[in-house]
Amino acid sequence: MSQDTAVKGISVKDLTQKIIAGDRVFILDVRNTGDFDDWKVEGKNVEVINKPYFDLIESVDPIMDQLPEGEPIYVVCAKGGSSEFVAEQIANKGYDNVYSIEGGMNAWSEHLEPIKIGELTNGGAIYQFVRIGKGCLSYYIESNGEATIVDTVRITAPFEQFIKEHNVKLTHVLDTHLHADHISGARAMAEKYGATYHLPPKDAEEVTFSYTPLEDGNEIKVGDVTIKAVYSPGHTIGSTSLIIDDKYLLTGDILFIDSIGRPDLAGKAEDWVADLRQTLYQRYKELADNLIVLPAHYMGINEMNEDGSISKSLGNLYDENHGLNIHEEDKFRKTVTENLPPQPNSYQEIRETNMGKITPDTDKQREMEIGPNRCAVR
Template identity: 75%
Template sequence: MSDQKGAKSISVQQLAKKVINGEHLFILDVRNTGDFDDWKIEGKNIEVINVPYFELIEGVDTIIDKLPKDQNIYVVCAKGGSSMMVAEQLVEAGFHDVYSIEGGMKAWSEHLEPIKIGHLKSGGTIYQFVRLGKGCLSYLIESNGEGVLIDTNRMIDPYEQFAKEHQITIKHIIDSHLHADHISGGRKLAEKFGATYYLPPKDAGEVTFSYTPIKDGDKVKVGTVTIEAIYSPGHTIGSTSFIVDDQYLLTGDILFVDSIGRPDLAGKADDWVSDLRQTLYGRYKQLADELIVLPAHFMGINEMNADGSVAEKLGILYKVNHGLNIADENEFRKTVTENLPPQPNSYQEIRQTNMGKLNPDEEQQREMEIGPNRCAVR
């Protein structure tokens, strides 16, 4: 955070620490109301109000009564420009601790926060990369200096930096399915590291690049740790889960802490809902209750643990997750197909990008991904 007189600035990295630590934050979001209603910064102790920038061009007198006098004010816009101008106006109006969030919601959407999940009994560590602004979760499993990355985001620098700092040689990159809500960094990272890129073949029928198929029962070794593939269709026809060292179950977009995956992002909801039920009520039911579920997304801050991680035992989810407790098959079908949120922004273009059919530039990729995670049944 900068210390100059006048308005200050705060990076999204610094803001993320505050959100994860549960600090009380007051945020003034100056984006258009439609954008704000679609997607905002959220947290357990966050108070946020929306006043569009165009209403503040002539001054901030109209909102002074809405702002706290005795705490920091964090101003956010789309890219960081308008928020600094509003922050300066607030300082001129007599507010002292006013911060503009650097890079705005675009930067917030792209920040990855690495969190250590735990040690592996065969020797090694598993880390979760939390994308707070998008609800994406990706993973790095390390053992004996070797690593595998699973369900990576398109921002590859954080993974490269983390691997370098921890002296990890990335050997394998895996996508649990063909993603539709965010652009995968899998292929790019595999090229960077000279790693093997795995993709479930049933999701890869239209891809334009070479990959290594990963199927039910296949095992990937990293150091002394074994990762076993479990075919688990329902979100997509190729969706595959991974059991890591008989301790963790990486569920991709099939099962979340507070919901279940949606089966409609390829237009096959009626066909895939039966697969989804079989995975959740059949395949997963046969697995050990003690397995810790690590999903590829989270829906809200309420799913986070105290340290910012998103994880829960499978047995507990079978008790508390509504999507796992619908006994009647017809009711399950109805619940799943009638409680779908809006489709993710540009999801068709994102799928085509992940197939290698489109090659948008960096700014186009950012625009395609703007908005919240929408991979779950409500």
């Protein structure tokens, strides 16, 4: 293979920025078909085809007629090794712009892309950290030299880098609820920086560590900004939303842009569906329509704004979100108990990890989290 046709690498950060920008992206996924069907790279202008690596070991001829000419080809596998091999074979066929996605789907699952949401009234800003490969959304709020993080994911290095670059003190870390689809990094961040860790007490009855209760009506000061807690059960019995600067409503996993939270991840769908309805149809109705909803997850790439952020006003969601417009109580109950996607991979182990009951190593934690976001009612 000549140097001119050598395979190149592309980082998941660079790939993410291409997808957010709306660039045309063609991906050959060489994982097993079952893994591909469960979870893949998605984007508004992304085309993905699947051909397992084992079908391409001897020759890449079976997929050559499906590859575009004159544009980059990105090859992905689970960890980055198989994709590099396949990309080399395609480059040997005379294709110039062939890339192996570095770190594969493991790296894709763990990348966090910070996007500025807006300025705060008395200075400072709020940022959304988009975990594009998992659909998780975390929030970083800073004001007057202090910062807080809401719904921190397991991968904490990007937050640590932000804190260092912005030269702020992390004073508070909050989880809106006990997460079941990803491992929280909140306790680790609180311990490292000496910050206060807040968790809703009704979700914390089985936790093995100390925490500060996050309860309805609590006000937390971060620099010159105030965070107000609003009890909003339904996804979990303790789910608590946060109003930031009287502008932003962090809804956790209760309300999404295109769907609503599922009430079954603790095995109590029938018990919690009434709480979910009361939160969505009464508690949130009492809030200002112009609050910008910032959820803890998103379901699909179609929910992204042009800058890659996930947000919409509460008033718009009451107009557009089907889950907020099921007026018959019986129909609502049926919808949220019968239209549930498969439960998240290893969700019970993830809950136990977030309770402090088990402490899996890093490789096990990564394995537990592999797969798509499944926190919403379809």
